Amino acid sequence: MLSVALRTLRTRWTTFTGAFVALSLGVALLTVTGLVLASSLDAPRRGPERFAAAPVVVKGADTLRVRTPAGVRTQKLARPRALTAGTVARLGRLGPVVVDRTFPVRVADGGPGDLVGHPWSVAAFAPYRLTAGRAPTAPDEVAISGDWARVGEAVRTDRGVLRVVGTVRSASSSGGAGSRGFEDAVFCTDARAAQLSPSVVQLVVAADPAVVRRAVRGVDGVQVLTGDARREADADPDRDAEAVTAMNALFGTAGGVSAFVSVFVVASTFAFAVAQRRREFGLLRTVGATPGQLRRMVVAEALGVGVLASAAGCLLGSYGAPLLAARVVEAGLAPGWFTVGAHTWPYQLAFWTGLSVALGGVVAASRRAGRTGPAEALREASVDSRTMTPGRLLAGAALLLTAAVTLCLALAGDPGDLLHRKSSTSRPMLLITAVALLAPLVVRPLTRLLAWLPARLPGAVGMLVRENAAAAVRRTAAVAAPVLVTVALTGSLLGATATLNGAKAAEARARTTADFVVTPRGGAAFDAATVARLREVPGATVSPTSAGAVYVLEDGGALVRSEARAAEPGPLAATVRLPLSAGKAGDLDDGSIIVNEEWQRHTVGQRVRVWLGDGAERTLRIAAVMTTGTGGNGVYVTPRNAPGADVDRVDVALADGADPDAVAAGLRAAVRDAGGQVRTESQWLRATRPHADRTTRLGFLLVLGIALLYTGVSLATTMVMATSDRVRDLAVLRLAGATRRQVLRLVGAEALTVVAVGASLGLAVAWLNLAGMWGALRLLSVRSAIELPWAAVGGAVAACAVLAVVSSVVPAALVLRRRAVDLAGVRE
Structure with a gap:
């Protein structure tokens, strides 16, 4: 049967193209994900920035340590403790001391945001070097990094009118005087900085580290930082780790979705292919093939597709990972130093996962092939029968029950868990799989319902569309499955974010009774x-x-x-x-x-x-x-x-x-x-309405892009397969008097009807998922509405409709170029 399987792959290549492309794309994304994860695990720690040239940095306590029966527990303090005057004086006796002070600076009239002020004496420890002008000497003079002002310019800020007398560049900045480096700094005189920020949180001391440690011994929480540990004195020492964690979550979610949708596409493609080939399997049974041989043949076909697609996906991923890493660095989603390293285990994991997906996707199809009887070779009926097998019904019901039970347990135990992004991403997959498995039960009545009005319009097209789509349950379910996935994921992921943001906005609206809200610009303070x-x-x-x-x-x-x-x-x-x-x-x-x-x-x-x-x-x-x-x-x-x-x-x-x-x-x-903003209650609520952060938006776009790409592949191949299987049906319509245009219009209308079936099921899944979130919000005392992203869902449905119509009408048009009697197999 292996030779038969190989010949089948060669002669029926259009049948397996969709599974090959989808699986190779899924493996490629898994490869990229694995390479990103592997590279992040051994990524270098960022070195010190502001104090790269400082000998020793002494910092006040910034960590809370609490002894418990289970050990010492720690948390970062919201407000690090200042060094006492006695500690500063004691360190001053060891060597020269330079006090570091940090304070925000806001430029009026729409200037740059997030400016950070420092005393000029600490500029040498980055080190910063003058590129133009001179150092500040008067209270109203400053030196700046960046190119937002020129030497000699007077700038109005919340700290008064400042005169720019110099520009600087940090050693970590690779450009010229205008390069930003790691911060937009404003340096003033030490005396002015002491007025603006009187507390001493950290300082630099030129002394032997061991001597400094002995001097601060016994002072609770004081840290003595040397070497790479000096990075802990930077403004946000953990930002690289946080960025890498967010990036890993992004690509991890994308990899999970790609694997999930790949199984869907492969399973539906093979299931439809088996349904199309029942006469072929019947002939093989007639000439002596056993059920086991048929199952092994289908598995061998999947094995061939899986090996080739997994190898192609690994190759594609090896080229795509470095390009994608460069893009995420450019977008600010990863640290500037991040690159993809040389690792082998991601390729192994992606290859064997892809092969497992291919084999797992045809398990049910191989069993159906094995159950094909010799009499199937003589069957010509176009109406599908036994579309819902006991195993499929049991699996679908079990998954649906699991989704319902887990939802009820979450609502009863921890409703807040349903609001997390992890839940809103994973829970839809369970319900999508359940609905897809049970789809044959509702395809026929749903098709008749959607086509009820068109079937009553003048002409036979509406009636034929209804009857053809309702009769070919397997074909309708196979085409509707990828549409279901796309619409359900679009509605669930974007709808969860929109519903949660709407709930947060409703909370803010309910609790704000002020007539005006006054806030500082740039996220600073008054x-x-x-x-x-x-x-x-x-x-x-x-x-x-x-x-x-x-x-x-x-x-x-x-x-x-x-x-x-x-x-x-x-x-x-x-x-x-x-x-x-x-x-x-x-x-x-x-x-x-x-x-x-x-x-x-x-x-x-x-x-x-x-x-x-x-x-x-x-x-x-x-x-x-x-x-x-x-x-x-x-x-x-x-x-x-x-x-x-x-x-x-x-x-x-x-x-x-x-x-x-x-x-x-x-x-x-x-x-x-002070550069503050005064807003009315309604203006403030509009300005602060929650929105998805940039990383979340990009993650959802990536996930939905994957789903739409797979939908296109699956729709195109399934519609081409379906059209090639209906050659004699189209010929009969032509022989019955239908024009070529009428037949093509019928084919296009059938495609739109099937897309409507998939979209309806996808909307039902999305609504059920959002209903669970809505119930959780109600239990958490939040009154809000379910918000479906109609624009995004409409765009996804429209894209699916265009793909389905084009993928069905174009092959049908090519087929109809031949004479109808030739297509019907009738000789003149």
Whole structure:
């Protein structure tokens, strides 16, 4: 039977082209994913940037360490502790000390964002070198990196009008004076930096590291950094690791989806091919072939396709991985140093996975081939029978039941788990597989329903479309399967993001009662003088809040971080409507905390042991409890329990009888020098409406691109296979009097009907997935609606429709160029 299988591959190459292309693409993506993962595992650690030339860096405590029965638990502090004056003086006796200070700088009138200020004395440790001009010597003079201003230019900022007297370039920047390097820095005099940032968090000391360590021994949490450890003094030392983790998640999801869709395409292609070849299998049984031989022949065909496709995919992946790595670096999704290394195990994994997918996709098809009887060689009926086998029915029902049970368990146990991207990506696959397996049960009634109105229009086309699509259940299900996958994934993935973002927007809308919201530009903070000016605006009740963190021990040994907002209780109650399930916001004071239901202890009146953002330990009383919501409610404390936290948002409520326009003008005047923005409630809600982050958007585009590509391959090949199998049907229509144009219109209408069946099933799957998320949101006390991405779904359906029509009409047009009597096998 092996020789028969090889001849079948050669003569029926169009049947296996779709599976070959889809499988090779899937293996290629698995190869790329494996190479990216392997390269990220042995990626070099980024060296120090700001202090690459510093001898020793001493940094205050930035890590909270808590002893528990299960060992020491650690978390990064939201506010690193400053070095005490005594510690600084002690280090000063060891050698020259240069204090590092960092503060944000915002340029007015739409200047560049994320500028970072430093004292000039630390510029030498990057090292930064002057490329033009000179060093700053006066309080209003600065030297800058980047090309956003020229030497001699006066720039208006929240720190006053600054004169640019020099430009610098860092050693890590490869370009000229305009190269950015790792930050956009603004250097002022040391005296001015001390005024703007008086606390000392870290410093550079020129002394022997061992002597420095002895000098700070016993000072809690102080770090002495040398060598590569100096990178811990950079602004964001973990950004490379976070970028690599996000990149791995992106390609891991893409690889999983490609494997899933590959199985779908291969399985549906082989299933349809077996259904088409039942007369061929019947003839083989008639001449003595056993069921086992037929099964082995089908498996051998899949083995041949799998070996060739997997090898081609590995080759394609070896070329594609470096190109893709360069693109993700350019897009900012990976660190600049990231490249794909030489690894062998990704090729092994991708090859054998692809081969397993090919063989696994034909298991059911081979069993169906083995069940073909000799009488099938004489059967000419066009109506499919026994399309739903007991095994397929059992597997589909089991998967559907599994999807329902796991959903119910998640809703009953942890509804918040359904809101995570991992769940919204993996759960649709289970339901898609279940619906695809059970599709033959609903194809015929759904087809009749969709074609009910066209069948009643004048002419026979509508009736023929309905009857042909309903009779050929296997063909309809095979074509509808890739459409189902594409529409279901598009609706589920994009719809989950849209529904969750809509829920977050609804939360923000429900809890914001302020008339105005004042925020700084560039994500920085307001200083005390600006807040004082805001408080002086007549007719305004001002509620300044700041971001921080609170840490708590849960489950006996887990140190959990919760995002915190610090606010004064009275103004907070006037400008915010907290989603409370117990207690009152007005009861918040310096000895209490407002928590949410995610906390292990969340009963009003209970006392909890917490650590504040700077690591200070407190025991606070629970004043009120908020609902869990979408997971962003965090906790609330008073400003006294958020030491060092800067005001980054000011909610403003109008006093009785106050003129909104006058208050708005007063608020704008108060924040003009600080570069703040004054928005009404509706303007602020629109500006801050949640959107998918860039990495998520690119990940979804990649996943959906894979699904649409596979859909195109599967649709094209399946429609070509179906058309070639209907040559005599088309000839009979021509002999019955139908024109060539009428036959082609019938073929196109049938393709559109089948796409409509797949789209309907895909929409049903997407709606069921989003309904589970909606139920989870309701249990988490969030009132929101299901948001289906109609534009994206419509685009996916339109693309599928175009592919299906073209892939069916073009082969039919080529076939109809011959005479009808020749096609029908009738001799003149």
